[in-house]
Amino acid sequence: MTDPVRTIKWVQNGFTLTYFNNKPFFIHGALPDEIIHFEIIKENKHHGFGIVKKIIQKNPLRKKIDCPIFPLCGGCSYRHIDYKEEIALKIELLKEFSEIKPYLETGQFDYYFSPEYKYRNQVKIHYLNQKYGFFRLYSNIIVPFSEEGCYNLPEKLNEYIKKQNNPSNKLKEKKIFYINNNIIENQTFNIKLMPEVEWEISTDCFLQTNRFLLREWLDWIKNKVLLLTQKSKVNVLELFCGTGIISSYFLNYLNSIEGYESNSISLKFAKLNYKKYHIKNQFIYKDLYSNGVNIKNNQYDIIIINPPRKGIGKKLIQSLENCNIPMIYSSCNPATFNRDIQILKKTGYKIKHFAIFDFFPRTYHVEIVATLVKNKC
Numbered sequence: 001m002t003d004p005v006r007t008i009k010w011v012q013n014g015f016t017l018t019y020f021n022n023k024p025f026f027i028h029g030a031l032p033d034e035i036i037h038f039e040i041i042k043e044n045k046h047h048g049f050g051i052v053k054k055i056i057q058k059n060p061l062r063k064k065i066d067c068p069i070f071p072l073c074g075g076c077s078y079r080h081i082d083y084k085e086e087i088a089l090k091i092e093l094l095k096e097f098s099e100i101k102p103y104l105e106t107g108q109f110d111y112y113f114s115p116e117y118k119y120r121n122q123v124k125i126h127y128l129n130q131k132y133g134f135f136r137l138y139s140n141i142i143v144p145f146s147e148e149g150c151y152n153l154p155e156k157l158n159e160y161i162k163k164q165n166n167p168s169n170k171l172k173e174k175k176i177f178y179i180n181n182n183i184i185e186n187q188t189f190n191i192k193l194m195p196e197v198e199w200e201i202s203t204d205c206f207l208q209t210n211r212f213l214l215r216e217w218l219d220w221i222k223n224k225v226l227l228l229t230q231k232s233k234v235n236v237l238e239l240f241c242g243t244g245i246i247s248s249y250f251l252n253y254l255n256s257i258e259g260y261e262s263n264s265i266s267l268k269f270a271k272l273n274y275k276k277y278h279i280k281n282q283f284i285y286k287d288l289y290s291n292g293v294n295i296k297n298n299q300y301d302i303i304i305i306n307p308p309r310k311g312i313g314k315k316l317i318q319s320l321e322n323c324n325i326p327m328i329y330s331s332c333n334p335a336t337f338n339r340d341i342q343i344l345k346k347t348g349y350k351i352k353h354f355a356i357f358d359f360f361p362r363t364y365h366v367e368i369v370a371t372l373v374k375n376k377c
């Protein structure tokens with residue numbers, strides 16, 4: 001444990017900044033303007049990371065922590081402040097990104113927040129040597145699952161996890177879903193997003209985790225597709241398409257869909273679903289960080305991009321250079337989003353609409369979505 005230090009301010013990724021031995025340290029579990037002792041968990045020549053161990057002087061905004069494994073567990077960053085404060089903080093931190101700042105400062109954005117408890121439809125649990133739980137921040141040390149369960153999970157999922165055991169001594173992980181009030185492990189399932197559409201996917205596919213905001217997010221994208229294309233039948237290109245679930249939300253307006261993705265199981269389900277609903281489709285396996293895509297401007301009415309945290313990537317950005325098709329970019333990482341928008345801006349694109357979906361309350365993560373158009377659109 002270190003000598004006492006004063007924390008200075010909130011910084012990105014749920015940390016507060018402090019200095020210890022003249023070196024910047026990013027602290028998990030503190031608020032600004034607190035005096036704390038911390039444990040160093042990672043350090044290099046220039047900076048380090050730590051977890052609060054003891055609080056000598058509290059910030060008045062600190063609230064009683066509801067979860068017994070916070071801040072040891074690396075999952076949540078904000079269990080020590082009110083959700084209201086968290087929302088305000090997330091907006092302030094987003095203003096640090098040059099391309100996002102103007103929209104936030106002028107109030108030109110939509111904000112969708114989530115119930116702060118039990119919002120996840122899936123969880124990854126780690127097992128090792130009879131222990132199971134979540135990882136400690138920046139490590140693969142297991143913080144045992146608490147008797148109270150995880151507050152981000154529905155009760156049924158918590159109860160199910162507590163009954164698990166794993167005699168193996170090898171580190172294993174399990175992804176468990178909670179869909180339509182059912183627990184789902186290692187299998188195919190249907191997700192009903194609209195009364196007339198059932199999307200078949202499996203536990204090996206990506207699915208957005210917030211069960212309360214999933215439809216709101218899809219609806220926002222659908223409305224923007226219709227607004228930007230002004231067409232009754234659209235031709236869509238989805239990059240990092242997963243099971244193609246985004247376009248499933250406007251199936252009635254789809255003429256054709258082409259999707260690129262590197263998870264072959266997701267591609268299998270994408271094909272199967274669009275075939276079932278008789279939509280002209282082409283789903284192609286591609287590592288989009290190693291390969292570009294040949295984009296012809298008259299081929300699609302809209303491009304939907306929903307990459308992992310790494311963002312769009314150099315190869316794909318090059319493919320988009322001469323493109324003038326409206327785009328919708330949904331991102332779970334404002335830093336790579338900002339970088340990509342700066343590059344796309346040089347090719348003539350600008351943000352037209354912007355929205356924040358707080359898919360992950362109590363954590364530092366947010367989903368942001370923007371529509372991008374070139375001047376003539």
Ligand SMILES: C[S@@+](CC[C@H](N)C(=O)[O-])C[C@H]1O[C@@H](n2cnc3c(N)ncnc32)[C@H](O)[C@@H]1O
Binds near residue numbers: 207244
């Ligand atoms: C944020 S998810 C979006 C999936 C889909 N839009 C959805 O909402 O279900 C990102 C997707 O990118 C895919 N992906 C990851 N790395 C990739 C790569 N190198 N090339 C192509 N796709 C990749 C993942 O498999 C995942 O399906």
